[in-house]
Structure formats: C-alpha cells, structure tokens
Amino acid sequence: MVYSVAIAGASGYAGGELLRLLSAHPEFEVRTVTANKNAGQPLVALHPHLRSYAGMVLQETTAEVLKGHDVVFLALPHGHSGALAAELGDASLVVDCGADHRLTSADAWEKFYKSEYHGSWPYGLPELLLPSGVKQRENLAGVNRIAVPGCNVTAVSLALAPGLRAGVVQPIDLGAVLAVGPSGAGKTLRTDLLASEILGSAHAYGIGGTHRHVPEIIQNLSGPGEPVTVSFTPVLVPMARGILATSTARLQPGVSAADVRSAWSLAYADEPFVQLLPEGEFPSVSDTIGANTALIGLMVDEAAERVVTVTALDNLVKGTAGAAIQSTNIALGLPEGLGLPVNGVAP
Template structure:
C-alpha cells in the first residue's frame, strides 16, 4: 500500500513535525509540500533538519496543488483551511491540524475565532473516552475528514476526561494551569516569543477564560458524559521550545475513594499504546515526551481540598498535533494505529 500525501503549510513548525513523522512512515509517500510566503523555495531551506526530503520544493498553497493525493494534511493558520477544503474531492482524506473544523457549535466558533464557520469534522483524539466504554477511535475508521485537536486541549482532556466519564469527579469546577512552550504559537516573528523575552521567565497569557481552546475542552468533556462543564484555564509561557505540562484539578464527588479514582484512569488507559498512566506517586516530565507520540499522566487525590489532581505531559508538536494527525489517519485508512509512530522520546 502506497499512500500519496500532500502537506500544506509545510514550512511551519506543525508542518515540519508532520513531515518528520511522515518521512519514516512505511506506507506514506510525501509528494507535494506547499507554503504561502515561502513558496518557490526548496523545503530544506525552511526545514533544514529534514534531510530525507531535500528533493522537495515548496509550491503555492492552492486547492489545485493539493488535489490528486490520497491524503492531504493541512497545517495552516486558523481560518485559512476552510475555504481550501471546500474545493477538495469528497473521497480525499483531509486532515486539518488547525481549528477550522474542531468545534461543533457555531456560536463557540463565532465567540472565540470569528469569521466564516465551515462545520465540524470527525474529531482526531482516538483516546477520548465516550459513554458506554467506547473511545473516539471508533468514529475515525473510514472517515474522510479529520479535525486534529488543539495541543492544550489534548493535554487537559487526556488528563481529566477519565474521571468525568467514570463519574468520580465533577466537571462543573475545573481549574487548569498549563506550562507551554512557544512553538505552540507557530513559526512567526513576535516580541513575545523572542529568546531574550522568554529565557529565564514565565508569563501567563489568555487569562480569564479567553483562550480559544476553552470551548473545545468543554466539548470533549460533554462528549465524555458531563452535563455542566465550567473550566478556568490559564496557560503560562515557559522557556522550553516544545512541550506542555498540564495540571488540571476537579472536585471529587461524595463517596468516591482514592481507589475509585485510580481505577477510573487505569480502566481508561490500560490498553492505550500512546497514553500511559504512571504508577501511584509518580508524575510526568515534559522531557520524557519530546519527539514521541506519547502522553504521560499522573494522578493524585488531595483529600484536604476534596479534589483530584491530574498532571499530564506531552510534546505539543508530536502527540499534541502531528502525531495525533498521523495516528488518526492510520485509523481512517484501516492501517495499524501505531504505524510510523514512536512512543519513545529523546533524552537528555
């Protein structure tokens, strides 16, 4: 099986990570890479680490250049993929790493993004727990349109959703603080992301419920079985190029023991190849997930506060974006879910 692939937005961070993973995938053949301002340049000038793809040249991001491939990956800024996807064939598998097709509620799109709403696609988080013991991976098989989750969303959802689905925590009083690397904002020149601004510092942003990932987390937890989701989410920019460490807490429901809590997460992730629950008393480090399609989760019960604390770590460009895209694509095409993906990070 040889699957022809095009990657739009190939000069950016997400596009580069997609290409890194795709280059080693045994069934995928990357034939076309596109960009906007970098069109016409050799790929290697914008992604010098991708030596195996040095033969490719960036072409303009148009529907015409993307047509004719079995799979099209879109790694474009929010609001730029919807118009292009409308022009692609219905039988082409299109995987959007941006936000344009994540939200099912048009009112949420208008409130947090604005602009034209292009509708929701099949959600690309295979490990999302659903009522009745199902997982989101069941919905991905055979689909031709996939919306890859936001990286912060993946970290928070994987951290707390098992407790919501099992009914051991309440979703109406969630607090999440995330340490995030600047690569999540994409490859753009802005003072906020200059090394001289972030080295030796940490700064909160999108405070007070304004971050665009808030409605997506709510959406996921409703899918997991919650009826009332209230989330206070504060991201903090820290000086690591990639990675997320999410600390999410939820109110423990009456009569639920610490044993019940741990059992909920163990049931959710016992058979998952890429989401690993750490032993009791252990908590994840971002460094152990870099370059891997792996999320690590540690949980604890704060008896005095009556809350469950879930700490999750992942690489925002790998499991948080490109790895999730390839994992979901494998499922859609009927390939082994783990094909071409590594659970091993790099160290030190």
C-alpha cells in the same frame, strides 16, 4: 499500498513535524509540499534537519496543487483551512491540523475565532473517552475528513475525561494550568515569542476564559445534559516545545483514592500512547519530547477533596502531527501506531 501525501503549510512547525514523522512511515509517501510566502524555496532551507527531503521545493498552496493525493494534511493557521478544504472534494482524506473544523457549535466558533464557521469534522483524538463509554477512535474508521485537536486541549481532555466518565469527579469547577512552549504559537514572528522576551521568565495568557481552546475543552468533557465548567490558564515558559498540564477536579462525595485510580487505569490500560504512571510518579516534559506519548501522573488531594493530574506531552507530536497521523492510520484501516514513536529523545 503506498498512499500519496501532500502537506499544506509544510514550512511551519506543525508541517515540519508531520514531515519528520512521515519520513519513517512505511505506507505514506510525501509527494507535494506547499507554503504561502515561502513558496519557491527548497524545503530544506526552512527545515535543514529534514535531510531526507533534499530536492523537494515548496509549491504555492492552492486546491489545484493539493488535489490528486490520497491524503492531504492542512498545517495552516486558524481560519485558513476551511475555504481551501471546501475546494478539495471527496477524493482525498483531508486532515486539518488547525482549528477550523474542531468545534461543533457555530456560536462558539464565531465568539472565539471571529470568522466564518466551516462546520465540524470527525475529531482526531482516538483515546478520548466519550459519554457513551466508547473511545473516539470508533468514529474515525473510514472517514475522509479529520479535525486534529488543539494541543492544550489534548492534555486537559486526556487528563480529566476518565474521572468524568466514571462519575468519580464533579463536572463543575474543573481547573487546568499549563506550562507551554512557544512552538505551539507557530513560526510567526512575534515580539512576545522572541528568546529575549521569554528566556528567564514565564507569563500567563488567554486568562479568564478567553483562550480559544476553552470551548473545545468544554465540548470534549461535557456529557449529555451535563455541561462542564473549566478555568483554563496557559503559561508560556522558556522551552521550545512541550506541555505540562496540571488539571484538577472536585471529588464526588464518598469516592475513594482507589476509585479514582481505578477510573484512570481502566481508561488507559490498553493505550500505548496514553500511559498512567505508577502511584506517586509524575512526568516531566522531557520524558515525551519527540514521542507520540502522553504521560499522566495522578493523586488525590484529600484535604482539598480534589483529584490532581499532571500530564506531559510534546505539543508538536501527540499534540498535533502525531495525533494527525494516528487518526489517519485509523481512517485508512492501517495499524493505529504505524510510523509513530512511543519513545522520546533524551537528554
């Protein structure tokens, strides 16, 4: 069976990456692409690298245009998916690559996003280890709504969840500092994202618990009656795409380095898209560019009594479009990895 696909927000970075990956998917056919201010333009005018879509024209983003497809991907800015999704009905599988349906707490949404809350959808991070001991993929089969995680959230959640679920690290005083590329902010023209501003420099933002991804990280890592505390600091660096997340956690008393490595090894032993590197090895962002792969390096800092993880992923693939397609595969009963690359592009 071939599933018909529409992509709202196809002119942006996330939309473009969805298109690139879907071009190699044997079960999906992109039939409709939409945009807002770019409606009416040829798709390849916005994405000249996507030659297989020559001839497609961006239509206006409306529910009427999107209805009638088997799968609708919403690659829209935060705050723009909720109302549109409510008009689409239940006939289509709708996958939101924005933040509108990620948070289970209305209070957290209103505090960090300051707009109307549209509820939560099944969460599209299949490898996330839950407090019950199962993976989030168990909650995705057969659903018709999916909320794709934030890219930074993916890196931190995958980095720390195994230790928390195994009880080898403490839930308080988690830390994460991330080097991130500006493509995560989308194509919006902003002075702080201009090449002249970021080349040869690096600057932190969303400091002191103010970043919108903080409540999502807490949501993913907390257990029943055991909320986590996390200090999360992203740092914008001059690379077009990618995330390198250094995440740390306090060891529980009496836990050995062997216990720590065992927790992460068991969590990801059978995961093709999340791989724990051998002891003493740590990933670079370039190892993951173009791939739906997160690579994790792990070490115990004995003197500081902390676990240190270094996680690399492509924010536009495993951090967004790849996760969306992976979760969609599960929802439709297709092989989870169908159409998704494990190998990156180098140099």
